[in-house]
Amino acid sequence: QVQLQESGPGLVKPSQTLSLTCTVSGGSISSGSYYWSWIRQPAGKGLEWIGRIYTSGSTNYNPSLKSRVTISVDTSKNQFSLKLSSVTAADTAVYYCARGDRDPTLAEYFQHWGQGTLVTVSS
Protein backbone atom coordinates (compact mmCIF):
# COMPACT_ATOMS: atom_id res chain seq x y z
CA GLN A 1 0.00 0.00 0.00
CA VAL A 2 1.55 3.27 -1.09
CA GLN A 3 2.11 5.86 1.61
CA LEU A 4 3.15 9.50 1.37
CA GLN A 5 4.81 11.61 4.04
CA GLU A 6 5.50 15.33 3.94
CA SER A 7 8.51 16.85 5.66
CA GLY A 8 10.02 20.28 5.99
CA PRO A 9 10.17 23.39 8.17
CA GLY A 10 6.99 24.32 9.95
CA LEU A 11 7.90 27.99 10.12
CA VAL A 12 9.07 30.18 7.25
CA LYS A 13 9.78 33.90 7.32
CA PRO A 14 7.98 36.27 4.97
CA SER A 15 9.71 36.75 1.60
CA GLN A 16 11.63 33.51 2.01
CA THR A 17 11.17 30.21 0.18
CA LEU A 18 9.01 27.43 1.53
CA SER A 19 10.52 24.00 0.84
CA LEU A 20 8.76 20.70 1.42
CA THR A 21 9.53 17.11 0.49
CA CYS A 22 7.16 14.20 0.04
CA THR A 23 8.61 10.74 0.57
CA VAL A 24 6.76 7.90 -1.13
CA SER A 25 6.90 4.40 0.32
CA GLY A 26 5.28 1.12 -0.64
CA GLY A 27 6.02 1.59 -4.31
CA SER A 28 8.37 3.26 -6.73
CA ILE A 29 7.62 6.84 -7.65
CA SER A 30 8.73 5.96 -11.16
CA SER A 31 6.39 3.03 -11.72
CA GLY A 32 2.97 3.37 -13.21
CA SER A 33 1.34 6.35 -14.81
CA TYR A 34 0.95 8.49 -11.72
CA TYR A 35 1.02 12.19 -11.20
CA TRP A 36 2.42 13.61 -7.99
CA SER A 37 0.69 16.69 -6.67
CA TRP A 38 0.88 19.29 -3.95
CA ILE A 39 -2.37 20.61 -2.48
CA ARG A 40 -2.79 23.12 0.34
CA GLN A 41 -5.50 24.12 2.77
CA PRO A 42 -5.48 27.30 4.87
CA ALA A 43 -7.01 26.86 8.29
CA GLY A 44 -10.78 26.61 8.10
CA LYS A 45 -10.78 26.95 4.33
CA GLY A 46 -10.99 24.76 1.24
CA LEU A 47 -8.46 22.86 -0.83
CA GLU A 48 -6.22 24.50 -3.41
CA TRP A 49 -4.30 22.46 -5.96
CA ILE A 50 -0.77 23.85 -6.32
CA GLY A 51 0.69 21.71 -9.07
CA ARG A 52 1.86 18.30 -10.19
CA ILE A 53 4.85 16.49 -11.61
CA TYR A 54 4.97 13.40 -13.73
CA THR A 55 7.77 10.90 -13.37
CA SER A 56 9.18 12.15 -16.68
CA GLY A 57 9.73 15.46 -14.94
CA SER A 58 7.01 17.37 -16.76
CA THR A 59 5.13 19.79 -14.53
CA ASN A 60 1.88 21.73 -14.40
CA TYR A 61 1.15 24.53 -12.00
CA ASN A 62 -1.86 26.45 -10.78
CA PRO A 63 -1.71 29.71 -12.76
CA SER A 64 -2.38 31.69 -9.59
CA LEU A 65 0.90 30.40 -8.11
CA LYS A 66 2.90 29.57 -11.21
CA SER A 67 5.39 32.41 -10.92
CA ARG A 68 6.43 31.27 -7.45
CA VAL A 69 6.21 27.47 -7.60
CA THR A 70 8.70 24.79 -8.53
CA ILE A 71 7.99 21.07 -8.18
CA SER A 72 10.77 18.57 -8.74
CA VAL A 73 11.27 14.83 -8.40
CA ASP A 74 14.18 12.73 -7.14
CA THR A 75 13.50 9.19 -8.28
CA SER A 76 16.64 7.86 -6.56
CA LYS A 77 15.17 8.88 -3.19
CA ASN A 78 11.55 8.18 -4.13
CA GLN A 79 10.69 11.76 -3.31
CA PHE A 80 9.20 14.83 -4.89
CA SER A 81 9.50 18.36 -3.62
CA LEU A 82 7.79 21.73 -3.53
CA LYS A 83 9.41 25.14 -3.47
CA LEU A 84 7.27 28.24 -3.08
CA SER A 85 9.15 31.52 -3.19
CA SER A 86 8.41 34.96 -1.80
CA VAL A 87 5.96 33.66 0.75
CA THR A 88 3.54 35.83 2.70
CA ALA A 89 1.12 35.15 5.52
CA ALA A 90 -1.42 34.14 2.88
CA ASP A 91 0.69 31.05 2.19
CA THR A 92 0.16 29.76 5.72
CA ALA A 93 -1.63 26.44 5.31
CA VAL A 94 -1.53 22.72 5.72
CA TYR A 95 0.33 21.35 2.72
CA TYR A 96 -0.53 17.90 1.41
CA CYS A 97 1.23 15.75 -1.11
CA ALA A 98 -0.95 13.34 -3.06
CA ARG A 99 -0.80 10.79 -5.84
CA GLY A 100 -3.00 11.47 -8.82
CA ASP A 101 -4.43 8.42 -10.53
CA ARG A 102 -5.79 8.88 -14.02
CA ASP A 103 -8.62 6.80 -15.41
CA PRO A 104 -9.00 5.92 -19.12
CA THR A 105 -10.70 9.27 -19.73
CA LEU A 106 -7.62 11.00 -18.28
CA ALA A 107 -9.61 12.25 -15.31
CA GLU A 108 -7.37 12.54 -12.27
CA TYR A 109 -8.39 11.57 -8.76
CA PHE A 110 -6.51 11.53 -5.46
CA GLN A 111 -6.80 8.27 -3.60
CA HIS A 112 -3.50 8.52 -1.73
CA TRP A 113 -2.59 11.51 0.40
CA GLY A 114 0.07 12.38 2.92
CA GLN A 115 -1.07 13.31 6.42
CA GLY A 116 -0.34 16.98 5.75
CA THR A 117 2.12 19.38 7.32
CA LEU A 118 1.35 22.82 8.70
CA VAL A 119 3.54 25.61 7.40
CA THR A 120 3.25 28.97 9.08
CA VAL A 121 4.66 32.10 7.48
CA SER A 122 5.65 34.52 10.19
CA SER A 123 8.60 36.61 11.26
Place this chain on the structure above:
Amino acid sequence: DIQMTQSPSSVSASVGDRVTITCRASQGISSWLAWYQQKPGKAPKLLIYAASSLQSGVPSRFSGSGSGTDFTLTISSLQPEDFATYYCQQANSFPLLTFGGGTKVEIK
Protein backbone atom coordinates in the same frame (compact mmCIF):
# COMPACT_ATOMS: atom_id res chain seq x y z
CA ASP B 1 -10.63 28.26 -15.19
CA ILE B 2 -13.52 26.03 -14.20
CA GLN B 3 -15.10 27.08 -10.92
CA MET B 4 -16.82 24.57 -8.66
CA THR B 5 -19.64 25.82 -6.43
CA GLN B 6 -20.98 23.64 -3.63
CA SER B 7 -24.23 24.08 -1.79
CA PRO B 8 -25.13 24.29 0.94
CA SER B 9 -21.98 25.40 2.70
CA SER B 10 -23.24 23.62 5.80
CA VAL B 11 -26.09 21.33 6.70
CA SER B 12 -27.41 20.16 10.06
CA ALA B 13 -28.79 16.66 10.09
CA SER B 14 -29.59 13.80 12.43
CA VAL B 15 -28.40 10.21 12.39
CA GLY B 16 -30.51 8.33 9.90
CA ASP B 17 -31.31 11.36 7.75
CA ARG B 18 -30.84 11.48 4.01
CA VAL B 19 -28.39 14.20 3.07
CA THR B 20 -27.83 15.64 -0.40
CA ILE B 21 -24.98 17.95 -1.36
CA THR B 22 -24.79 19.73 -4.69
CA CYS B 23 -21.79 20.75 -6.78
CA ARG B 24 -22.09 22.93 -9.85
CA ALA B 25 -19.35 23.46 -12.44
CA SER B 26 -19.02 26.77 -14.26
CA GLN B 27 -18.82 24.82 -17.53
CA GLY B 28 -19.44 21.25 -18.58
CA ILE B 29 -17.04 18.65 -17.23
CA SER B 30 -18.75 15.49 -18.46
CA SER B 31 -18.47 13.01 -15.59
CA TRP B 32 -15.02 14.11 -14.47
CA LEU B 33 -15.91 14.71 -10.86
CA ALA B 34 -14.85 13.31 -7.53
CA TRP B 35 -16.17 13.64 -3.98
CA TYR B 36 -14.00 13.60 -0.87
CA GLN B 37 -14.73 13.41 2.85
CA GLN B 38 -12.48 15.25 5.26
CA LYS B 39 -12.49 14.97 9.04
CA PRO B 40 -10.72 17.50 11.28
CA GLY B 41 -6.96 17.15 11.22
CA LYS B 42 -7.05 14.49 8.52
CA ALA B 43 -6.36 14.35 4.82
CA PRO B 44 -9.32 14.11 2.46
CA LYS B 45 -10.60 10.64 1.62
CA LEU B 46 -11.80 9.75 -1.86
CA LEU B 47 -15.43 8.59 -1.80
CA ILE B 48 -16.70 8.84 -5.37
CA TYR B 49 -14.93 9.20 -8.70
CA ALA B 50 -16.19 9.59 -12.25
CA ALA B 51 -19.26 11.26 -10.73
CA SER B 52 -20.94 8.03 -9.65
CA SER B 53 -18.34 5.29 -9.08
CA LEU B 54 -17.94 4.23 -5.48
CA GLN B 55 -14.34 3.99 -4.34
CA SER B 56 -13.42 0.58 -2.96
CA GLY B 57 -14.16 0.25 0.74
CA VAL B 58 -16.60 3.17 0.88
CA PRO B 59 -20.01 2.28 2.36
CA SER B 60 -22.86 1.94 -0.11
CA ARG B 61 -24.90 4.61 1.66
CA PHE B 62 -22.76 7.08 -0.28
CA SER B 63 -23.74 7.67 -3.88
CA GLY B 64 -23.01 10.22 -6.56
CA SER B 65 -24.85 11.33 -9.65
CA GLY B 66 -24.83 13.94 -12.37
CA SER B 67 -22.96 14.94 -15.47
CA GLY B 68 -22.17 18.10 -17.35
CA THR B 69 -22.46 20.92 -14.82
CA ASP B 70 -24.64 19.59 -12.00
CA PHE B 71 -23.66 16.88 -9.57
CA THR B 72 -24.93 15.50 -6.27
CA LEU B 73 -23.53 13.48 -3.41
CA THR B 74 -26.15 11.64 -1.39
CA ILE B 75 -25.76 9.95 1.96
CA SER B 76 -28.82 7.73 2.22
CA SER B 77 -28.81 7.23 5.99
CA LEU B 78 -26.41 9.44 7.90
CA GLN B 79 -24.20 7.65 10.40
CA PRO B 80 -22.25 9.18 13.30
CA GLU B 81 -18.96 8.73 11.46
CA ASP B 82 -20.27 10.71 8.47
CA PHE B 83 -20.16 14.06 10.23
CA ALA B 84 -17.39 15.75 8.28
CA THR B 85 -16.72 18.22 5.48
CA TYR B 86 -17.27 17.12 1.90
CA TYR B 87 -15.53 18.50 -1.18
CA CYS B 88 -16.10 18.03 -4.87
CA GLN B 89 -13.21 18.14 -7.33
CA GLN B 90 -13.34 18.62 -11.07
CA ALA B 91 -10.91 16.17 -12.50
CA ASN B 92 -10.20 17.02 -16.08
CA SER B 93 -9.52 20.66 -16.67
CA PHE B 94 -6.01 20.00 -17.81
CA PRO B 95 -3.76 21.26 -16.53
CA LEU B 96 -5.66 22.84 -13.63
CA LEU B 97 -7.62 20.88 -11.04
CA THR B 98 -10.08 22.67 -8.78
CA PHE B 99 -12.11 21.87 -5.69
CA GLY B 100 -15.43 23.12 -4.46
CA GLY B 101 -15.60 25.24 -1.34
CA GLY B 102 -16.79 22.40 0.87
CA THR B 103 -19.96 21.42 2.70
CA LYS B 104 -19.85 20.79 6.42
CA VAL B 105 -22.28 18.16 7.67
CA GLU B 106 -23.05 18.90 11.30
CA ILE B 107 -25.03 17.18 14.01
CA LYS B 108 -28.53 18.58 14.45
